[in-house]
Amino acid sequence: MFAEERQALIADRVATSGRETVAQLAAHFAVTPETVRRDLDALEAARQLRRVHGGAVAIDRFSLAEASIGERQARRQDEKNRIARAALRMIPSSSTGSIILDSGSTTERLADLLAGWAPATPGDQLLVITNAVPIAAKLATAPDVQLHVLGGRVRGLTSAIVGPSTAAQLDALRPDIAFIGANGIHPRFGVSTPDAAEAAAKSAMVHAARRVVALVDSTKLGRETLVRFAALTDIDALITDAEPAAELADALANAGVEVVVV
Template sequence: MDVYAEERQQAIGTLVGEQGRIAVAAVAEQFGVTTETVRRDLAVLERAGVLRRVHGGAVPAGALTLVETALADRNATRAEAKRKIAAAAAGMLPGPGGSVLLDGGSTTAALAELLPADRGLFVATNSVPIAARLATAHGITLHVLGGRVRGLTQCAVGESPVRALADLRADVAFLGTNGITPEHGLTTPDEAEASVKRAMVRSGQRVVVLADSSKLGREHLVRFAALDDVDAVVTDGDADPAVVDRLEDAGVEVVVA
């Protein structure tokens, strides 16, 4: 297909907005140009603020970030969607005597509020706010994964929680994420947080990710899990149907709350 450079670049900008991520090779094939031409187009579009180049392709300009949001700010964002996600995730809790890992975050904290008192659940968490909430909860055996606490997320990180998780095998691990894409999996801005999340993924017999729709199609600096590591993603009704379809195509169960 013979398309002038400006028209092709406009079309590429539209594609990345619709798909969330594009691959250089696929775009080159679609437009009948070389991969070098596509890379030049992407450079032009990046300078214009349309997209951000990543390995092998590009994502929308706002989809890749190194900046974390403080827990207090996240608690105030999309609160109703997070409550709905937590309610749907509560249906995935194990039965009586079951064990649960709870990652830190505002959506997992909403799930902690819904833990039943009549199942005798064992709950392990590295989140100080979640631990404080569950410390006096009836019917819950609480195990706190200690370590250095990051003020930004109020979660324990470092070797201590990672080492402790290596000895645990929980029925279900409920994790939050800063970003999730079909191509790159689950990501977060901080390596220390990522290390604990990886350990939780390894320790859960079933891994359920709680991610409001703003996290879908976003990438952050550090990957902590591939989609193959995840059994289910619970999101809200504003999730991009195209991203949901691609997650399901990758074998992930997607529950829209």
């Protein structure tokens, strides 16, 4: 196996498991620990992982670590598509309704589906409220969607619109469903994201909507990032691609959260 091939596989293992030791990787790939350390050095230089004592961790395991929207779009595409399709089924097509689409790569997959959405009764429309520049661009010309773009400051890393004016606008709205993204959902800490400004916008969405649905792929389950924006009891449903671990599953059940695994 070429070094580049092994390094790609190492990066994938670390991203999936969250943490790998030098000994584990050396045994799995039948190479020396020194070879693994060189591989990890190369992968850290390429921002594929973070070196720690005795091994490596995924970059997104740090509380402030955050990938750009472009980087996230390229990850776990099949899983995010399945989550988005399940979310679409929660949107009624029988009457005019309103939803929030939070900024994020999984909510953006839902926006792709909504671009072709049609109501059961001709003339009905769906109002989509969003703070995501890419989602607004996708839905701007959708024939059966009314688009409401929240105002504020655009955060470059994620293309999310944030700030006090964003939260103030949400405070005056009462949409039917909010579809929310997150960087972590933890049995004790709750639902979190690395950035305080985005957390404030997400919190405002959670408190504005009649029903809150978290769209979270399984790499985020059991994780804590820097800023909590909701407790588990604030969430009505979680759509994810794998069963949560026992502690998180129990906490979700105790909070009354419907868990949909796709």
